Amino acid sequence: MGISNPITKFRLDYLRPLPLVVDFEWSDVAGGSVSMGLCRAGHLINKTTVEIIEAFNGGTEITIGDSVAQGRLQAVADNVPEEVSHYEVVNNYGYVSETTIFLFFPNGTPTVGKGRAIVYFD
Numbered sequence: 001m002g003i004s005n006p007i008t009k010f011r012l013d014y015l016r017p018l019p020l021v022v023d024f025e026w027s028d029v030a031g032g033s034v035s036m037g038l039c040r041a042g043h044l045i046n047k048t049t050v051e052i053i054e055a056f057n058g059g060t061e062i063t064i065g066d067s068v069a070q071g072r073l074q075a076v077a078d079n080v081p082e083e084v085s086h087y088e089v090v091n092n093y094g095y096v097s098e099t100t101i102f103l104f105f106p107n108g109t110p111t112v113g114k115g116r117a118i119v120y121f122d
Contacts, residue, residue, distance in 0.1 A: 017043060020119040022103055026110040029060055036064070036101040036119060044094045044122040045101075048074045049086065056081035056113030063104045064117060066095075070104040073119065081113060 020037040028034055039045060048064045060081040065072035072093070079087035103117045 017121045019121065020101055021116065023116050024103060024114070025054075026056060026058075026060075026113040029056075029058075029105040029108050029110055029113075032105055034103045036103055036117065039095050039099050039101055039119070039121070041095060041097050045073060045091045046120045046122055047088055047090050048120070049088045049116075049118040050074060050079040051086050051116045051118075052079070052081055052084050052113075053116065054112060054114040055084050056108065056110045056115075058108050058110035060108030060110045060113060061106045062115070062117075063106060064101065064119065065104060066099050066101060070102070070106065073101070076106065081108075081110075081115070 017040065022034055022036045024034055050062055050064070061076045062079055062081050063071040063076055064074040073091050074089045078089050101119055
């Protein structure tokens with residue numbers, strides 16, 4: 001006799017969501033922002049990471065946040081797009097309602113650069 005498990009993959013993903021990951025490059029900066037995905041209500045954002053894979057030029061600035069506060073999860077001062085490195089911020093921030101998380105580019109006119117942004121959940 002087998003044991004039946006009523007938890008579906010969808011429900012498991014809801015309970016323990018996968019990180020939001022977005023790759024970006026210099027040409028994305030002109031658009032001003034890139035949607036990373038949704039944070040469901042009640043989930044805690046543990047940390048955010050910006051990985052600079054290829055250095056940006058042109059005064060590029062990067063933040064992670066939402067439509068109300070562009071730097072809520074990672075501010076301009078938390079990363080240096082001109083230097084290849086890994087920048088991590090511990091957030092422990094929860095949204096009360098479903099919210100779209102964005103990668104923002106407040107300033108910059110780069111001609112080179114490549115990176116990855118990651119938002120980790122509880």
